[in-house]
Amino acid sequence: MRPGQKPLLSGRDFVLPELVHHADNGDLSVSVVDSIDEVKLQQIFRLAEQSEEPPPKFEDLPHTEMQLERRRYVDYLKRVPRKEADRIARAEEFAIWQMAGPDAESNFRLWWDRKQTRKKNALMRKANRLANCGMCGRRMDCRDHPDHVFYEEFGCGTRYCRGCGERIFASLFGKYIGLWPTVQPLLPQNGFRSKVVIAALDFTAVNIHRMPKPEEIRVRSVAHGTRYGCLIR
Numbered sequence: 001m002r003p004g005q006k007p008l009l010s011g012r013d014f015v016l017p018e019l020v021h022h023a024d025n026g027d028l029s030v031s032v033v034d035s036i037d038e039v040k041l042q043q044i045f046r047l048a049e050q051s052e053e054p055p056p057k058f059e060d061l062p063h064t065e066m067q068l069e070r071r072r073y074v075d076y077l078k079r080v081p082r083k084e085a086d087r088i089a090r091a092e093e094f095a096i097w098q099m100a101g102p103d104a105e106s107n108f109r110l111w112w113d114r115k116q117t118r119k120k121n122a123l124m125r126k127a128n129r130l131a132n133c134g135m136c137g138r139r140m141d142c143r144d145h146p147d148h149v150f151y152e153e154f155g156c157g158t159r160y161c162r163g164c165g166e167r168i169f170a171s172l173f174g175k176y177i178g179l180w181p182t183v184q185p186l187l188p189q190n191g192f193r194s195k196v197v198i199a200a201l202d203f204t205a206v207n208i209h210r211m212p213k214p215e216e217i218r219v220r221s222v223a224h225g226t227r228y229g230c231l232i233r
């Protein structure tokens, strides 16, 4: 993209057709073209099915997880919303939390329930995005030849999409490797000690043949710390 140019529209700028839905008998169904491969279809179903599963009960969470959720709630209370009405409501809720009564706990639970609903919906939206990957696109005009018109497909942009995931990884890698010139001058010269410590941590997780859940990452890294190769250079 040239400076001053408007960014091209992406799939996110459009309302995608709902390809994941429920049949009359309540079963999940995905409308896709014949050319879709089995692995992608399985991924779409798994995401959609996960969104159907009953959300976890707060009482069933491990104690550390409960505490973490409370800390997240406090972070949420401390954030200042843009709209004035929301700001006032948030400040009131924070005041109630600080009084630590039954209202504080019930507000916290409402916040947690809302979060679970959002997560559910997000999974369903991701399933739909994945089903839409490469299904629609935009018309592109060639700068050099006015009658040369072609189409570019919209990717879904989800990390586990076999097409988009690789591109996302490559662009993130490119972004962070670009930080090297910033980091290098901070390094001490040979024979000097610096107050700045630059350490590289390599974590290698055991392959569990699926995406680990955030809790699993936290629990494993504490409980099975030795399973991770951690290298400080």
Ligand SMILES: [Zn+2]
Pocket: 142, 143, 144, 145, 148
């Ligand atoms: Zn052309």
Ligand SMILES: [Zn+2]
Pocket: 130, 133, 134, 155, 156, 157, 158, 161, 162, 163, 164, 165
């Ligand atoms: Zn994709």
